[in-house]
Amino acid sequence: MTKRIFRGIFFASMIVMLACLVFVIGFQYQFYADAQAEALKSKAYLIEQGIEDSDSYIESIKDSDERVTLIDTDGTVIYDNRADVSAMENHLDRTEVSEALKNGTGESVRRSSTLSKQTCYYAVKLKNGRVLRVADERLTVLAMLPQLLQPICAVIIGALIISLLFATAVTRHILKPINAIDVESPEIDSDYDELSPLINKIKLQNRRIESQIERLNQNRNEFNIISDNMSEGLILTDKSGNIISCNKSAASFFKASDSLSGKNILTLNRSEVFRTVIEKVSTGIHFEGQLDEDGRVFEVAGNPVFDDKSNLCGAVILVVDITEKENREKLRREFTANVSHELKTPLTSIYGIADMLRSGLVAEKDVKGFAEDISKEALRLISLVNDIIRLSQLDEGISEEKAEGNTDLKAVADEVCSRIQPIAEKSGVGIIKKLETAEISGASESLIFEMIYNLCDNAVKYNKQDGSVTVSTGCADGKAFIKISDTGIGIPTEDTERIFERFYRVDKSRSKEIGGTGLGLSIVKHIAASTGGAISVKSKLGAGTEITVEYE
Ligand code: ADP
Numbered sequence: 001m002t003k004r005i006f007r008g009i010f011f012a013s014m015i016v017m018l019a020c021l022v023f024v025i026g027f028q029y030q031f032y033a034d035a036q037a038e039a040l041k042s043k044a045y046l047i048e049q050g051i052e053d054s055d056s057y058i059e060s061i062k063d064s065d066e067r068v069t070l071i072d073t074d075g076t077v078i079y080d081n082r083a084d085v086s087a088m089e090n091h092l093d094r095t096e097v098s099e100a101l102k103n104g105t106g107e108s109v110r111r112s113s114t115l116s117k118q119t120c121y122y123a124v125k126l127k128n129g130r131v132l133r134v135a136d137e138r139l140t141v142l143a144m145l146p147q148l149l150q151p152i153c154a155v156i157i158g159a160l161i162i163s164l165l166f167a168t169a170v171t172r173h174i175l176k177p178i179n180a181i182d183v184e185s186p187e188i189d190s191d192y193d194e195l196s197p198l199i200n201k202i203k204l205q206n207r208r209i210e211s212q213i214e215r216l217n218q219n220r221n222e223f224n225i226i227s228d229n230m231s232e233g234l235i236l237t238d239k240s241g242n243i244i245s246c247n248k249s250a251a252s253f254f255k256a257s258d259s260l261s262g263k264n265i266l267t268l269n270r271s272e273v274f275r276t277v278i279e280k281v282s283t284g285i286h287f288e289g290q291l292d293e294d295g296r297v298f299e300v301a302g303n304p305v306f307d308d309k310s311n312l313c314g315a316v317i318l319v320v321d322i323t324e325k326e327n328r329e330k331l332r333r334e335f336t337a338n339v340s341h342e343l344k345t346p347l348t349s350i351y352g353i354a355d356m357l358r359s360g361l362v363a364e365k366d367v368k369g370f371a372e373d374i375s376k377e378a379l380r381l382i383s384l385v386n387d388i389i390r391l392s393q394l395d396e397g398i399s400e401e402k403a404e405g406n407t408d409l410k411a412v413a414d415e416v417c418s419r420i421q422p423i424a425e426k427s428g429v430g431i432i433k434k435l436e437t438a439e440i441s442g443a444s445e446s447l448i449f450e451m452i453y454n455l456c457d458n459a460v461k462y463n464k465q466d467g468s469v470t471v472s473t474g475c476a477d478g479k480a481f482i483k484i485s486d487t488g489i490g491i492p493t494e495d496t497e498r499i500f501e502r503f504y505r506v507d508k509s510r511s512k513e514i515g516g517t518g519l520g521l522s523i524v525k526h527i528a529a530s531t532g533g534a535i536s537v538k539s540k541l542g543a544g545t546e547i548t549v550e551y552e
Pocket of ligand 1: 489516
């Protein structure tokens with residue numbers, strides 16, 4: 001804009017100045033022409049005077065600067081100081097001559113056939129009727145130019161400089177109020193009233209832009225809040241695979257710490273699965289793959305994104321951590337296989353005995369013994385099924401009801417001791433109670449009872465003749481605890497971690513003999529976890545075991 005205004009003013013002022021120059025030259029020319037005509041006239045009268053005084057006067061001015069011609073009354077040229085009169089034609093038809101013959105004087109300007117130049121004539125009628133004509137070469141503009149060239153050049157250069165300065169100053173002056181407009185917050189106290197609509201428009205646009213930016217920020221914040229609180233990884237890329245957005249989950253899945261914006265998505269992971277997903281998506285195909293990364297399993301789903309004209313413009317990559325799901329699936333498969341195996345053993349036994357009894361091969365006296373075996377296996381089957389059902393219930397979250405108030409571990413442990421006492425007595429095991437108040441909150445009393453009962457039951461089951469089980473409750477280091485220690489067979493160190501696994505038994509035949517299912521401690525672990533307890537085991541083979549559950 002500055003350039004255009006500058007150019008406009010510059011050329012306009014140049015044109016004005018040059019027009020002035022032309023006008024001045026024209027005026028000057030006219031002035032010179034008039035002065036020349038006047039001089040010619042004076043000269044003519046002067047010569048006329050001379051001739052009138054003496055006929056020979058004409059000879060004395062033959063070297064005059066002007067051309068002097070004497071023409072007879074019939075138009076014949078009698079004398080000419082520049083040309084041979086014999087060769088000259090009749091001059092009666094010359095304007096100045098005919099005018100002089102008629103009116104006494106005459107003048108004209110025309111191209112001379114004798115001098116072949118633009119010539120100025122002045123003619124005077126003498127007393128004898130003849131005509132005296134004085135002529136001089138007319139000054140043309142071109143003829144004047146050499147003399148005027150210097151001042152013209154000076155004027156042009158001056159005009160150029162003045163135009164430059166003028167254009168610069170005027171441009172600056174015009175643009176100053178425009179440049180002074182604060183686009184961020186324009187005010188209408190501008191020098192130009194004409195700018196008011198523009199300023200109002202800018203204000204309106206500013207308001208629109210502000211509200212759009214606010215809306216965009218709001219949308220971006222909402223998106224960030226949602227995406228950063230997603231447990232799934234969400235990555236948005238442009239069509240070249242450069243990351244536009246990567247939420248916290250995705251960054252942590254791929255252990256990316258620094259800013260990822262603008263980087264290629266393959267910098268996150270270069271595994272074959274990931275590369276295949278990205279390659280497919282970049283060709284507009286939805287694709288999914290499973291990624292194993294540092295012991296974790298991720299499901300990666302790539303969705304191409306298309307614009308209104310169905311052109312591929314980017315991709316959305318969703319990464320889901322399915323490690324837990326996979327582990328659960330694995331555990332479920334193992335559990336199902338174990339359940340089938342555990343159920344099959346007593347059922348095979350029952351079937352075998354029943355088959356023998358049916359075949360009539362068993363002697364009458366042995367029938368009772370076989371019937372007892374069937375009953376024992378059936379009981380084992382029942383307790384196995386009961387434990388499986390219980391574990392399934394705990395897995396499903398059934399009976400994990402929260403208690404409203406506090407539960408005192410002392411009261412629950414006391415009740416368990418009363419229940420277990422007869423069984424312990426049968427096994428020749430003594431129960432020692434060291435119970436102090438230990439309140440925990442939010443835990444179901446029936447679940448706590450079940451947990452303590454299972455632990456006490458094991459402590460009695462895996463004890464020795466005349467052994468003892470000590471049940472302690474109380475608070476230590478700000479934590480409520482229940483501790484069951486026994487003087488039993490103990491657990492080998494390498495097995496202490498595994499006894500909470502489903503169907504894991506240190507000594508399978510002994511457990512089977514005493515009616516164990518291998519699920520009791522799994523149930524204990526489940527209940528402890530769901531009530532907020534932490535289990536620890538201390539055991540020494542042949543000396544005894546101590547299992548503690550602590551609550552913060
Ligand atoms: P089970 O029904 O076989 O007792 P549990 O899950 O209750 O199954 O226990 C798993 C295994 O842990 C038992 O088979 C046993 O070998 C071992 N165990 C549990 N409690 C004790 C304990 N107090 N003393 C010794 N071994 C124990």
